[in-house]
Amino acid sequence: MKKLAQFTTKLICILAALGWSMSAYGQGDNKARPLGSTSSPYGYYEYLPVDYNSNSNNYPVLIYLHGLGEKGNGTTQLGDAIKHGPQREVTNGRDFPFIIVSPQTDVWWSVDKLNSYIEWLKKKYRVNADKIYLTGNSMGGISTFDYVNKYPNQLAAIVPICGENKRLSNSCNITGVKLWAFHGDADPTINVRKSIDAVNAYNACNPNPLGKLTIYPGVNHNSWTRTYDGSAGHDIYKWMLQYSRGSSRTSNQAPTVSAGSDKTITLPTNSITLSGTASDADGSIASTTWTKVSGPSASMSGASTLS
Structure with a gap:
């Protein structure tokens, strides 16, 4: 019984040491x-x-x-x-x-x-x-x-x-x-x-x-x-x-731009006013520019305004 008690005590000490090592x-x-x-x-x-x-x-x-x-x-x-x-x-x-x-x-x-x-x-x-x-x-x-x-x-x-x-x-x-x-x-x-x-x-x-x-x-x-x-x-x-990087950011929405309804003129009338609109749901409009994309030569005034 004495030898068994000694063996048990040593085993407990070894397990305790192993347990500490695993915990640490x-x-x-x-x-x-x-x-x-x-x-x-x-x-x-x-x-x-x-x-x-x-x-x-x-x-x-x-x-x-x-x-x-x-x-x-x-x-x-x-x-x-x-x-x-x-x-x-x-x-x-x-x-x-x-x-x-x-x-x-x-x-x-x-x-x-x-x-x-x-x-x-x-x-x-x-x-x-x-x-x-x-x-x-x-x-x-x-x-x-x-x-x-x-x-x-x-x-x-x-x-x-x-x-x-x-x-x-x-x-x-x-x-x-x-x-x-x-x-x-x-x-x-x-x-x-x-x-x-x-x-x-x-x-x-x-x-x-x-x-x-x-x-x-x-x-x-x-x-x-x-x-x-x-x-x-x-x-x-x-x-x-509850938060991830950039989780509250939304993608930028493109501005909404319209050049207005189609216009027709007949010579000798040779000028017309075009009125456009521009808005941005998640920002503001910094600038506007009219650009001619096709057709014969023409001159434009107020090209950086909405009219």
Whole structure:
């Protein structure tokens, strides 16, 4: 009995070790990818959905950008990259239908380097390129706006938290990307006005749907924990997943133009006025031009007007 007990104890220890190994390195868990261990320009943490290795599907991707306090070397300090954000929720036992990645930078986020990383992700993983989402808090929230201002065609939706859009004048060029911003109204680090101005400028361009802004009363700079864990009652993950890149855009409709009814003249009458119409259901008419397409020589006046 003594020998059997010893054997059983050793077997349990071995299985426990195997179980830990499978949990730590299988899909459905966070896995560290230190800088230099892959060809990625960043060290990062990776999360793969639990069914990733059981099919050949392409998956949505959620990219999280950390704040200033989580900067690091991408190797020994990489754990700070998931101190906050969606992958903290993975650590707490939550599963997601996204591929989630949390890169780490040791300087302010470079949007060009970040774009290289996104292109790298498309080659590394089975990515649904129409469902790439970007979120971040503080420095990461500002950089989320920085990135979408330069590369709006890469993303389907963004969730900047306590961020700022430093290029408000560019807002109409990013309305193809869905926006939901969050901020605490008692934030002493980045004033809530920054998110208000960003969403107002975005909505002034009449996007469909309008950008959303959630302000937490009495909340200071940490408006991200309650947003990422959903404890404030908002499901940003479900919201993002409903959108694909360019999903609210419609194809351009051609303008409707008419030269009016047919006209006939008989010499010696040698002039006539033609009255046309022009309209554009999803835009405006910039200019009109009459052009003779056949027949004998004739002179036209007012060729750039409707008459």
